[in-house]
Amino acid sequence: MQPGGQDPGPSRFSEVPPGDPHRDVTGALHDVSNALTVLLGWVAEARASSASGEHVERALAVVERRARVARDLARRAIGAHIPIDEHEEAIDSVITDVVEALSVEAQRARVALRVRAHCPGVRVPLAADLSQVLTNVVMNALAWAPRGTSVTLAVEHHPAGTAIVVDDEGPGVASGQASRIFDGASTRKGGAGIGLKHARAVARAAGGDLELVSRTPASKADSVPASKTDGSTGARFRVRWPRAELPPAPVSTPRASILAGTRVLVVEDDLDVATLLESALGARGAQVVVARNAAELAARAREEHDAALVDLSPIASDVRGAVEALRRGSPDAVLVFISGSANGLPDALEGHAVRWVRKPFEVGEVVAAIVDGAPKSEPPSSR
Numbered sequence: 001m002q003p004g005g006q007d008p009g010p011s012r013f014s015e016v017p018p019g020d021p022h023r024d025v026t027g028a029l030h031d032v033s034n035a036l037t038v039l040l041g042w043v044a045e046a047r048a049s050s051a052s053g054e055h056v057e058r059a060l061a062v063v064e065r066r067a068r069v070a071r072d073l074a075r076r077a078i079g080a081h082i083p084i085d086e087h088e089e090a091i092d093s094v095i096t097d098v099v100e101a102l103s104v105e106a107q108r109a110r111v112a113l114r115v116r117a118h119c120p121g122v123r124v125p126l127a128a129d130l131s132q133v134l135t136n137v138v139m140n141a142l143a144w145a146p147r148g149t150s151v152t153l154a155v156e157h158h159p160a161g162t163a164i165v166v167d168d169e170g171p172g173v174a175s176g177q178a179s180r181i182f183d184g185a186s187t188r189k190g191g192a193g194i195g196l197k198h199a200r201a202v203a204r205a206a207g208g209d210l211e212l213v214s215r216t217p218a219s220k221a222d223s224v225p226a227s228k229t230d231g232s233t234g235a236r237f238r239v240r241w242p243r244a245e246l247p248p249a250p251v252s253t254p255r256a257s258i259l260a261g262t263r264v265l266v267v268e269d270d271l272d273v274a275t276l277l278e279s280a281l282g283a284r285g286a287q288v289v290v291a292r293n294a295a296e297l298a299a300r301a302r303e304e305h306d307a308a309l310v311d312l313s314p315i316a317s318d319v320r321g322a323v324e325a326l327r328r329g330s331p332d333a334v335l336v337f338i339s340g341s342a343n344g345l346p347d348a349l350e351g352h353a354v355r356w357v358r359k360p361f362e363v364g365e366v367v368a369a370i371v372d373g374a375p376k377s378e379p380p381s382s383r
Helices: 025-047 053-077 091-101 103-109 127-144 195-205 271-283 294-300 319-329 363-373
Strands: 112-117 150-158 161-167 209-213 236-241 263-267 287-291 307-311 334-339 354-358
Touching: 025 053, 025 103, 025 127, 025 195, 053 091, 053 127, 091 103, 091 112, 091 127, 091 150, 091 161, 103 112, 103 127, 127 150, 127 161, 127 195, 127 236, 195 209, 195 236, 263 271, 271 287, 271 363, 287 294, 294 319, 307 319, 307 363, 334 363, 354 363
Parallel strands: 112 150, 263 287, 263 307, 307 334, 334 354
Antiparallel strands: 150 161, 161 236, 209 236
């Protein structure tokens, strides 16, 4: 039962059949150990004397997410009815979350975590399971990667799904070991041989797979690092995962006209985000102007706008003053704040009618905030 006592109803993912890896106590304990390793690393980060308030909040957010993961893994493995987390998520967001969570372990190992290729717009089902699998694979790579090297993640697009490739610059997998690496065999000191075996089982249960890929240098991207002299190219693992089905396109309101005639001010100092919003909102009929900093905002705020999309960074020094300036120029504008802050909106916005879209966002969320916040036209009089 979900909170509130409501039954979520039948689902192809929510019931765990016998033999499912989610009931594998040994595998679950291994993944709980991974989650606790991440959690303890971030606790140490939060306790560091040099940690800023923002860094402490970031650490606590990671700790909370990983603690929930560990709790659910353990409870499900011992037989409690914990529905499998089915939610869909952008594949890039899953990768970003894993890289952030493991960044402390990477620093400790003196290994750089890099994301080489993205796949914007692609969403995956069972995102929590994908995160669990990737965490296993990346932690395995960190354990083998020599100091001063990199572990790289890259997304590949396939007709039947999506794949994330994880490369390290370690000794690679000996040919005699390759056929046994998913059978529970481990040659690493302290390794139990459980992680990759369990990760493959979870991937296959989701309709994906985990495989060891031959590392024959075929391109500049795959070339042997200059620091390596033994001829090895490290290990490469590929996590295959199904893509989420695209929702049917709306038929009631054409995308190109949903914001037709709407004047939108975008206050954003990140060029990529500003360009995305300008392009996406323009494609939906909006007239978009961009302010990159407080000075540009002061000039643009005098103009009349129907909506303003505001990142907190450019106005951090005077949030209240920026909002008052926007209200003077456009008293009826829909104000939408776009922020990745774990603390929510600042106290300076208390009492103001504003909306909040959390980063990372999807364009649809921003459009919905503008449309839903716009004044509704009065129905024609019957007289």
